[in-house]
Amino acid sequence: MIKFLNTLSIYILPLIITIILCYAIYKKTPAYENFIEGAKEGFSIAVKIIPYLVAIMVCTAMLRASGAIELLQNILKPLLDYFKIPVETTILMITRSLSGSATLGVLSDVINQTGANSYATKLAAVITGSSETTFYVASVYFGAVGIKKFRHALLAGILADITGLIAAVWICSVFFL
Amino acid sequence: MNYIFIFLILISFVCAIINGKVDIVVNEMLKSSQKAVEIAIGLIGIMAFWLGIVNIAKVSGLMNLFSNMIKKPLLLIFPDLKNNNEAISDIALNISANALGLTNAATPFGIKAMEDMQKENENKNQATNSMCTFLAINTAGFQIVPAVVLAILTASGMNNPAQIIIPTLIVTSIAFISALIFVKILERFFK
Structure with a gap:
């Protein structure tokens, strides 16, 4: 089952791209021109996240160099070991509900620290890819229409975030350990 | 985020002084900002490729087709929007x-959906059940x-x-379903 799903992971991108291209042919829309049009945005998105990446990567690099992460590591070690959670991913679990760009910075930092093929990197990638920043979404969407009483929206979002985290730790241990 | 940022930097300085590692910390501070820019630049290619592919789907109408397909099931989640076709579409x-993965394109639709729902809201300060469900x-x-995560992983040589x-x-499916369950349970307690 896991093996099948792993294979599916590799085929899903070609599959989606094929469907998109075939539909473009069917609808007689110019695929190449539309590709170029959309691709132009790639540059601005990458450049836009630079300030966020700098902010969070400087923070985490300093934390590590100062020995603070080591301290945290020693305190949390028994708990994290029990659930097989690499200590590098703990900061990610906090930032991911607060800021998407900051989370990308932490992800890059985990990769830097543990290598591109480590379990920590895979777990961090799944956590990052499967979440949206709850507080940001709430402030943008409710702010846009002037809603001041959020009622249960934030609480439900946070509970779902926590469920997602637990699911990520579990699913990754099934797939990658 | 503001407090976390300040807290992280100050904690680093304090720990650095206690551990006698001030020189290493300053060095890391300068080096990592350089690294951050390198990572961002590395993302451009894959982001451009994916946004290009997805734009084909957007212009050809495939995205609209998909959203028409999910409209019916969405009415089960948003029973209050039965007569608000515009909101369901958005x-x-x-x-x-x-x-x-088109976050930039998604946000305007989301805001538009909120505005559609706000029109039928009796208390303009307070979120309706549908709004909370949508947000959750x-x-x-x-x-x-x-896409972005894949870009970072590729750039790092995984x-x-x-x-x-x-x-x-x-x-993400588990998170999605749990968000639905939580929001439906909680809406009974928050009037």
């Missing part, structure tokens, strides 16, 4: 754009292809970054 478009499923971040797609899809 919610469907928002979810479709998010699913493809949005925060679950349902995505078929996590063997076969696509291996995270299915695990991510499973986790």
Whole structure:
């Protein structure tokens, strides 16, 4: 089952791209021109996240160099070991509900620290890819229409975030350990 | 985020002084900012490629087709919007754009959906059940292809970054469903 799903992971991108291209042919829309049009945005998105990446990567690099992460590591070690959670991913679990760009910075930092093929990197990638920043979404969407009483929206979002985290730790241990 | 930022930097300085590692910390501070820019530049290629592909889907109408398909099931989640066709359409478009990883395109649809729902809201300061449901499923971040994460993994030289797609899809689906369950339970307690 896991093996099948792993294979599916590799085929899903070609599959989606094929469907998109075939539909473009069917609808007689110019695929190449539309590709170029959309691709132009790639540059601005990458450049836009630079300030966020700098902010969070400087923070985490300093934390590590100062020995603070080591301290945290020693305190949390028994708990994290029990659930097989690499200590590098703990900061990610906090930032991911607060800021998407900051989370990308932490992800890059985990990769830097543990290598591109480590379990920590895979777990961090799944956590990052499967979440949206709850507080940001709430402030943008409710702010846009002037809603001041959020009622249960934030609480439900946070509970779902926590469920997602637990699911990520579990699913990754099934797939990658 | 503001407090976290300040807290992290100050804690580093304090720990550095205690551990006698001030020189290393200052060095890391300068080096890592350089590294951050290198990572961002490395993302440009893959982001451009994916946004290009997805734009084909957007212009050809495939995204609209998909959002029309999910409209009916969405009415089960948003029973209050039975007579608000515009809101359901915008919610469907928002979810479709998010699913493809088009966060920038999704946000305007999301805001539009909120405005549609606000029109039928009796108390303009307070969120309706539908608004809370919409927000909760949005925060679950349902995505078929996590394009940015794939870009970072590829740029960092991971063997076969696509291996995270299915695990991510499973986790994001669990988060999506749990968001729905939580929001439906909690709406009874928050009047």
